[in-house]
Amino acid sequence: MTKVRFEEMFPWECASAMAKAPVVYLPLGVLEWHGEHNATGLDGLKAHAVCEAAALQSGGVVVPALWWGADQREDLADGSYLTGGIEDGERYHVPGSMFWIRPATFHDLLLDIFEAMGRRGFRVIVVVAGHWSPHVYLPTIRAAGAVFQSRHPETRWLFLTDSEVVPDLHYPHEHAAGGETSLLMAVRPDLVDLDMTLETDRSLAEHYAAEPRHLTRRRETHHKYIGLFTGAADASNDPESTASAERGHLLLTTIATRIAERAQALLADLPASARW
Numbered sequence: 001m002t003k004v005r006f007e008e009m010f011p012w013e014c015a016s017a018m019a020k021a022p023v024v025y026l027p028l029g030v031l032e033w034h035g036e037h038n039a040t041g042l043d044g045l046k047a048h049a050v051c052e053a054a055a056l057q058s059g060g061v062v063v064p065a066l067w068w069g070a071d072q073r074e075d076l077a078d079g080s081y082l083t084g085g086i087e088d089g090e091r092y093h094v095p096g097s098m099f100w101i102r103p104a105t106f107h108d109l110l111l112d113i114f115e116a117m118g119r120r121g122f123r124v125i126v127v128v129a130g131h132w133s134p135h136v137y138l139p140t141i142r143a144a145g146a147v148f149q150s151r152h153p154e155t156r157w158l159f160l161t162d163s164e165v166v167p168d169l170h171y172p173h174e175h176a177a178g179g180e181t182s183l184l185m186a187v188r189p190d191l192v193d194l195d196m197t198l199e200t201d202r203s204l205a206e207h208y209a210a211e212p213r214h215l216t217r218r219r220e221t222h223h224k225y226i227g228l229f230t231g232a233a234d235a236s237n238d239p240e241s242t243a244s245a246e247r248g249h250l251l252l253t254t255i256a257t258r259i260a261e262r263a264q265a266l267l268a269d270l271p272a273s274a275r276w
Helices: 011-020 042-058 084-088 103-119 137-151 178-187 212-220 246-271
Strands: 024-029 074-075 081-083 125-129 156-161
Touching: 024 042, 024 246, 042 178, 042 246, 074 246, 081 084, 084 103, 103 125, 103 137, 125 137, 125 246, 137 156, 156 246, 178 246
Parallel strands: 024 125, 125 156
Antiparallel strands: 074 081
């Protein structure tokens, strides 16, 4: 099987891959709750799997996922703060959510990564985000990409989320619901346990009995799950009834193929002088 994981390649394998297709994929994800039935690394795991499957079709390599990122932040009266949609929604510091870095740090880190890729000879950079927060995360990525492109117009830079390329499949803007859970079931079935969707209300009920803000928020939550929203007005994307490995494989294959096609088109658009 062709190697595409950059960290597993020998230098001569990297050089050979770049000579054939100077394309590099950067998967982005964060470390946070994705319901109680998925591992905290769902975003990065699915993004990396998509990138790997795309690279096998388009050529090129995949660098390790970047797990840290910026998001919205709310400063509290006691001097602490909440970050991201999950903490903001559940109103307490959610164990397992620990990805937040300052927007300026995230921007500069991404820009340095893009610069390093360009310096090493990659002419097509494909960034795939498995985390979709529209408030700070996605805008910061786009801003860093815009700066890079302005400095290096000879390099093609493409940014996508995994969901946006499949508008014809039922994969709405969700969090840990049927679509994302299905993808993780296809990629890492050992990291999904649908029997645990309400486990905190069982295992940690005694602990959270002393957390009035948590109990209040649970009573106010419009859905029955913690750290999850389905993105659908009905039960058509409920993880317990609609998630499956088969659905995940369809999503993975379709998303990867469409991203690979975009990468190949960008590669074909490069002038011969710009190739590695």
